[in-house]
Amino acid sequence: MLFLYFLVFLLFLVVILLPRKSNEILSSKLALPRAETRPKEKISIEHLPEELLSNILSRLPSKELQKCKFVCKSWFHIIKDPHFVTNYYVVYNNHIVTNHDLFVIGRPFPSSKKTFISLLSCNSNDNITNKNKEHVPSKVLNPPCEYNSDHEYWTEIMGPCNGIYFLEGKPNLMMNPSLGQFKALPESHFATPFGGNSLMDYTGFGFDPKTNDYKVVVIKDLWIREKGEEHLGWWRTELYSLNSNSWRKLDAVLPLPIEIWSSSRVYTLVNNCCHWLGYVEDELGKRKDVVLAFDMVNETFRKIHVPRVRDSREESSATLVPRDESARIGVVVHPVRANEKSYDVWVMKDYWNQDSWVKVYSVGPVQVISTLVGICGRDQFLWKNNNEELVMYEAESGKVKCLQVFGKNDSLRAARYMESILSLHRGNEFSRQCVSIDWVHDR
Numbered sequence: 001m002l003f004l005y006f007l008v009f010l011l012f013l014v015v016i017l018l019p020r021k022s023n024e025i026l027s028s029k030l031a032l033p034r035a036e037t038r039p040k041e042k043i044s045i046e047h048l049p050e051e052l053l054s055n056i057l058s059r060l061p062s063k064e065l066q067k068c069k070f071v072c073k074s075w076f077h078i079i080k081d082p083h084f085v086t087n088y089y090v091v092y093n094n095h096i097v098t099n100h101d102l103f104v105i106g107r108p109f110p111s112s113k114k115t116f117i118s119l120l121s122c123n124s125n126d127n128i129t130n131k132n133k134e135h136v137p138s139k140v141l142n143p144p145c146e147y148n149s150d151h152e153y154w155t156e157i158m159g160p161c162n163g164i165y166f167l168e169g170k171p172n173l174m175m176n177p178s179l180g181q182f183k184a185l186p187e188s189h190f191a192t193p194f195g196g197n198s199l200m201d202y203t204g205f206g207f208d209p210k211t212n213d214y215k216v217v218v219i220k221d222l223w224i225r226e227k228g229e230e231h232l233g234w235w236r237t238e239l240y241s242l243n244s245n246s247w248r249k250l251d252a253v254l255p256l257p258i259e260i261w262s263s264s265r266v267y268t269l270v271n272n273c274c275h276w277l278g279y280v281e282d283e284l285g286k287r288k289d290v291v292l293a294f295d296m297v298n299e300t301f302r303k304i305h306v307p308r309v310r311d312s313r314e315e316s317s318a319t320l321v322p323r324d325e326s327a328r329i330g331v332v333v334h335p336v337r338a339n340e341k342s343y344d345v346w347v348m349k350d351y352w353n354q355d356s357w358v359k360v361y362s363v364g365p366v367q368v369i370s371t372l373v374g375i376c377g378r379d380q381f382l383w384k385n386n387n388e389e390l391v392m393y394e395a396e397s398g399k400v401k402c403l404q405v406f407g408k409n410d411s412l413r414a415a416r417y418m419e420s421i422l423s424l425h426r427g428n429e430f431s432r433q434c435v436s437i438d439w440v441h442d443r
Contacts, residue, residue, distance in 0.1 A: 054078055058091045062178040062419045085421055089163055093418045100376045101417040103165060103177065104390065105154055106407025113153040115169070117141035119177065119417055120403055122376075122392065138405070143182065147171075157374075157413045158205040158267045158274075163420020164214060166205035168263070174214065174242065174424060177417070181424045185216065188238055188247040199223050202260050204274030205267075206296040215296050216240040217250070217274065219260070239299065243426055255303035257281070258292060261313075264320040265373050267415055270329050271351055272296045277320050277331075289318060291329065304354045309333050309346050319372045323347045330360075332372055332381070340365035343372075345395075363395045368402075374414035382414045390414060 057068060057078065065088075069076045078084055102120040107113060121137040142148075154169030167173050171184040202219040220236045237250040260278040268275045273295050279287040291304040310316035310333050323330040328351055334343035342364030350356040368391050374382035379395040385402075390412055392401040405412070 050074075050078065054084055054087075058084070058088045059096050061092075062421050065421060066179070079421070086162075089418065089420050089422070097419070100380065102374075102376060102382070102390075102403070102414050103157065103160075103417040104405055104412070104414045105157055105167065106390075106405060106413070107153065107409060107411040108406055110408040114149065115153045115411065117143070117154075117167075118405065120405065122401070122403065141177070147182075147184070155411070155413075156203070156263060156265070157415045158203070158269075159415055160267075160418040160420070161205060161207050161214065161269060162422055163418045164207075164422060164424070165415070166203075166216060168203050172203075172216065174216075176420055176422060176424055178420050179423065183424050185240055186245065186247070188218070188240075190236075190238060190247065190249060200260075200262075202263050202276055204276070204294055206269050206272060206274050208296045209272065210297050211243065214242040217294050217296075219254070219276075221260070242424070245426065250299060252294075252300050254292070254301050258290060258303060260292060265371075265413065266319055266321045266375055268320045268322050268329055270322055270326050273302075275320055275329055277318060287313070289331075291320065304329075304348070306331065306354075307346075307357045309344065309357075309359075317371075321345075321372075321375050324378075327351070334364075334369070334372070338365075340367045341369055342366070343369075361395070366393060366400075368400055369393060371410070373412050374416075376414070376416045384410075384412050388412065 053075070057065060057075070060068065065079060069079050100122060102122055104118045104120055105115050106118075107115050118141070119139045143152075146152075152170055154167040154173075156168040157165060158168065159165030163176055163178055165175050165177065167175065171187075173185060174183045175181060200221040202221070204217045204219075205215070206217075207214055216239070218238045218240075220238070222234055222236055235254050237252055237254070238247050239250050240247050257280055258278050259280070260276050262277075264275065264277060273293045275294075276292045278290050278292050280290055281287055289306040289309065291306060293302040293304060294300070295302065309331055310318055315336060316333050317336050319332045321330045321332055322328075323345075324347070328347055328349065330345060330347040332343055332345055334341045342362060343366075344362045345360050346357055347360050348354065348357050368385045369381075369383035370386050371384045372381060373384050373390070376382055376392065381393050381395065383391045383393055384407070385391050388406055388408060388410075390403040390405040390407070392403060393399070407413075
């Protein structure tokens, strides 16, 4: 409600005070008698310039903005305009919001798969250590009852992509937490061939600006079982489209030979391409890191070679990350075993030139970090410490903040929370499948 009062106050200044003030200044400069001044012209809200209204409305949080749609028809059309929706995402998150809130998933109980989804209000200017913990304000998602059980769980966060998030798990789902929209994806109807077995699925999520569509791509690592033994089989790729709310097989061919280490813990969407860290073997059987990219627009794969950033997988861990406002890809490398860890940050300066990799800096040693689980801002890294607690580390200042969120069995994942008024609704059929969700304060 405070934001609505703020909005009314701004409009009051524009409509009432500014015209009055301008008349007073004009009268004083011209030194005209009061009797000769013209009557004041009143300006109604409906006749304010659209650019001015758009600028004021774009400063409101998404929930308050949704209420403004019902003030008058002109406001409704402004807020629903696709250009305003896109501009709001950029302006509000990059120029209005000063603190970076976090979107977090985790399983706090070791004996349960039930996943809690939280929003953390983080002020990165606070320096909180293990000895001086303060309360970190948060809200917990209250999902629909059919998704609030031990049988429903999620393992990875992908996003934000224009404020939309994809949660990989059971079930796979898209959501816009700003609008409280929660959409479970349908199951793929493509069966595994007879005698085949899908050992691993590698998932990517992104946006196709050409068709205004949000897509989920799944690479299936299929193996063949013969005589009780599993033999290397083939890859199969499937793609989900939000516009059609359906899956289809992709004819896109992977740039073989390649193997994928795993899905990235950190969402890395750059130039409308999602990415996975993989490897190839040379003539001597030695593994070399590579990056597999999938273009959401052209629906094609690309293999990107990575320089030698680590000696071995057993000694060092490598994680893909987005860099420079998601304009480039990077790799964070740190030791697997060490009480105090230093880490290196590598960046491919030119996204279309795989020979442009450089090491931009090294950080550490830092005692609290263990496993990288997210990125928030340019140099704010989200780590899991040895107590399985979420920790924010600022590389530039060296500040550490313990966020008092725990996740057992390596279940913590985190991403920056971004406000968005982009709706997941696509037609009447989808509207019936999109469930509303609420956030409740944890304390």
